[in-house]
């Protein structure tokens with residue numbers, strides 16, 4: 290890919306700040322830099338604490354989606370899960386009500402400062418709302434050590450879990466948890482061990498997971514994520530990074546191009562925002578998202594515009610990450 294010049298990127302950049310209905314991974318306002326490329330709108334939104342080396346892969350993905358034609362879709366809509374942040378059990382029903390028609394829910398667990406009883410209460414509340422036919426998966430974001438994961442999965446398995454995402458931080462721990470909990474029949478999914486690893490295939494090679502989570506931005510774009518899934522040889526679930534509707538369309542393009550897709554994807558997260566850049570936003574209806582390019586609404590782009598100092602911060606980050614991509618070819 291020939292990289293567009295930094296001046297070209299700056300000319301087509303818009304920085305937005307979207308308020309969230311519920312605090313999620315410590316975030317109450319999600320910031321993103323959107324770019325209008327020749328192939329359509331695209332998104333650069335690494336979390337603010339990520340360093341430039343990590344964020345550069347997100348920029349490669351953004352440029353790929355905005356400047357290059359994308360792999361052909363093999364499906365026209367994507368089933369998605371509701372995403373439940375680490376809220377109190379009493380607030381679960383209100384969160385789930387934001388997701389229209391989703392038959393799968395993903396629940397955050399192992400939140401710092403909370404206990405296993407908080408997780409049990411939250412997941413039980415989700416199971417109660419979803420009913421016995423609903424699918425319930427959990428995501429610990431690597432927050433448990435081995436014994437905590439072992440104990441928690443044993444305790445939560447009674448609630449009939451579809452899978453456990455990243456119960457522990459390392460590949461070795463994932464392999465050990467998978468071994469210790471195998472008799473429970475709860476599959477282990479790897480997320481951070483794919484998207485934040487120097488080698489995204491190490492977890493598959495180690496036999497440490499039953500499936501992998503793939504995200505288009507951190508993995509450098511749709512085409513690169515497809516290569517990783519093919520090389521891993523494991524079932525994949527496409528998830529968002531709490532993207533705006535523009536970045537979610539990139540995730541939907543990845544999900545649409547996967548040869549096999551047996552799970553609902555984590556692409557319903559626009560439902561966690563109180564405002565988005567597209568009208569209508571790319572939120573699930575009847576539990577699915579349509580596949581296709583999303584255009585922002587001009588008035589919403591203005592209404593969501595970040596403050597001048599945050600715009601300057603994002604444009605400086607864009608410049609540094611662009612320089613990193615130029616340097617690495």
Ligand SMILES: O=C(O)CCC(=O)c1ccccc1C(=O)O
Nearest residue numbers: 372395430528529530531555558
């Ligand atoms: O997968 C989902 O349901 C939503 C996306 C999600 O959970 C997420 C969003 C932002 C950062 C990390 C994660 C994660 O999967 O760990």
Ligand SMILES: [Mg+2]
Nearest residue numbers: 428430454480
């Ligand atoms: Mg995850």
